[in-house]
Amino acid sequence: MASILSASNKSMRSDGNTYVGKRFVHVKNPYLDSMDEDILYHLDLGTKTHDLPAMFGDVKFVCVGGSPKRMKAFALFMQKELRLEESREDIKDICAGTDRYCMYKIGPVLSISHGMGIPSISIMLHELIKLLHHAQCCDVTIIRIGTSGGIGITPGSVVITDTAVDSFFKPRFEQIILDNIVTRSTELDKALAEELFNYSKEIPNFPSLIGHTMCTYDFYEGQGRLDGALCSFSREKKVDYLKRAYKAGIRNIEMESTVFAAMCRLCGLKAAVVCVTLLDRLECDQINLPRDVLEEFQQRPQLLISRFIKKRLGLHDQRS
Template identity: 60%
Template sequence: MASTVTEREDLENHHKDCLVRLCNPHVATMKEDVLYHFNLSTGTHNFPEMFGDVKFVCVGGTPSRMQSFIRYLALELGIQHPGDDYPNLCEGTDRYAMFKVGPVLSVSHGMGIPSIAIMLHELIKLLYHARCSGVTLIRIGTSGGIGLEPGSVVITQQAVDACFKPEFELKVLGKRVVRSTGLDEQLVRELAQCSLELSEFPIVVGNTMCTLDFYEGQGRLDGALCSYTEKEKQEYLQEAYQVGIRNIEMESLVFAAMCRACGLRAAVVCVTLLDRLKGDQISSPHEVLNEYQQRPQRLVAHFIKKCLGSAALS
C-alpha cells in the first residue's frame, strides 16, 4: 500500500511541475504567434501575465454555458465580487468565448470535432506561451445516453469512435494518422470520488462514443437521410451498451487525443439528455434541460474546489 501511495504522490508532483508542451517544433521559432480564432496574439498580449496562473481549463459547447459556469464557480470558490461580469477575453471574435476566474479558464468550443480541434490547437498554444504548469483540462457538456435515465452524468473512462475503437483518425498531408484517445485514469478516479461526495444525481463511469454526425452517425431515425431500420439501430446501440458505452457525443475523441499527445491531464464529464434506446428526439422541457446541463458543472466545480483546498493545505 505504501508503495502505491508513493507512486501516486510522485505522479501528482510530476503533474504539478510539468510545463505544457507542444508537439510542434516550428512554434518555438515564430517571432509572433497569432491565435486567430481567439483574437489573441503573443505580439499584442502578455500571455504569462494574463494566463500564467491557470491550473484548470473547462471547455464546453456554447459561450453562454461557459460564462454561467465561471459565474457559478466564482461563487463556489468565494472569489466573486459585486458587479463582476467576467468579460469575454476573446472579445472581437464571435468564433469562441473565454472567461477566467482565479486559476480557472472557461472556454466555449462549438459543436463537433472540427470546431473543438481548432479551439484546442490555439488553447494549448496559449497555455504553452503562458508557461502554465500542472494544468488539468475537463470537457463539460451534454450527450445522448445509452441505457441511462435522462439527467445522468457520465464520467468518461475511454473515448471511442463509432466502431468502438479507442482511436482518433486524421488525414495529415494525405496520410492516415491515428492517435490514442486514452484519458487520465487517476483523474477519472478523483472525479468518481467527488461524485460519491455529491450524491445529488446519478453519476456513472463509462465509455463515451464520439461521432462525426448528430443524425446518421448516431443511428437516429429522424434525420433528412436514413438508410437503416429501427431494428438495425437498436442492435447497434445494444452492442455499444454491451462494450461499456454509456453515452454519445461529438467531441471527446479529438479532445482526448490532443490532450494525451501534449501530455495534458484531461477528462470528459457529460450529462445525458435522453436514453437513445427509448427514442431519438429530446423532448424534456427547457427548464428541465437547463437543470440537467448544470449537473456536470456542479460536479466539476466540486472537484476544482476540493483540489484548490488541498493545494492551500499542502
C-alpha cells in the same frame, strides 16, 4: 484571491497531495520556435499583442464546453463558488474580438466554449494548447463538460469517461493529414476519472458512472437517429447497433471526445470528459424533456467540477 492563487501554484497529484516538480504543457511542433509571432486568430490573442504569461500563467484548471452561454454561466458559477470579490458585471469575454469562441478567467480557472463537433473543438484546442504553452502554465487539468445522449442509462445520469471511442467502438482518433490517415490514442487519465467519480458520490441525488463515450462526426445519421433529413438504415439496424455499443461498454454519445482526448494526451494535459445524458437513445431520438428539467440536468457537470476544483484548492471544507 491570494489564498486561491497560492494554493493553485502547488503541483498536485490526482489524490490531491502535492509533489515536487512541474508538469508543463507541451507543443509538438518544431516550427513554432522559429516564428517571430504566434497569432491565435480564433481566440483574438497573440504573443506580441498580449502578455500571455501575465494573463494566464496562473491557470490550473481549464473547463471547455460547446455552448458560449453555458460556459459563461459556468464562469459566473465558479466566481461565486470561489468567493472572489469581483461583481458579476465585471466578468469579461477575453475573446470578445472574435465570434468563434468565448473565454472567461476566474482566478486559476479558465472557461472556454468550443462549438459543436470535432472540427470546431480541434481548432480551439490547437490555439488553447499553444496559449497555455506560451503562458508557461504547469500542472494544468482540462475537463470537457457537456451534454450527450445516453445508451441504456437513465436521463440525467452523468457519465465520466474512461476512454473515448470512435463509431467502430475503437479507442482511437483517425485524422487525415496531407494524404495520410494518422491514428492517435484516446485514453484519458483513469486516476482523474476515479477521483471525479468519488466526488460525485458526495453530491445528493446525483446519478453518475464511469464508462466509455462514443464520439461521432454527426448528430443524426452518424448517431443512428431516425429523425434526420436523411436516414439510410432501418429501426432494427439502429437498435442492434446501439445494443452492440452498450455491450462494448459505451454509455453515452457526443461529438468531441476523441480529438479532445488525443490532443490533450499528446500535449501532456491531464484530461477528463464529464457529460450529462439528456435521453436514452435506446428509447427515443428526440430530446423532449421540459426546459426546467433540462436546465437542471445541464448544471450537474458544473456542480461536480466545482466540487473537484474546490477540493484541489483546499476550499471545499471551508465552504462546507
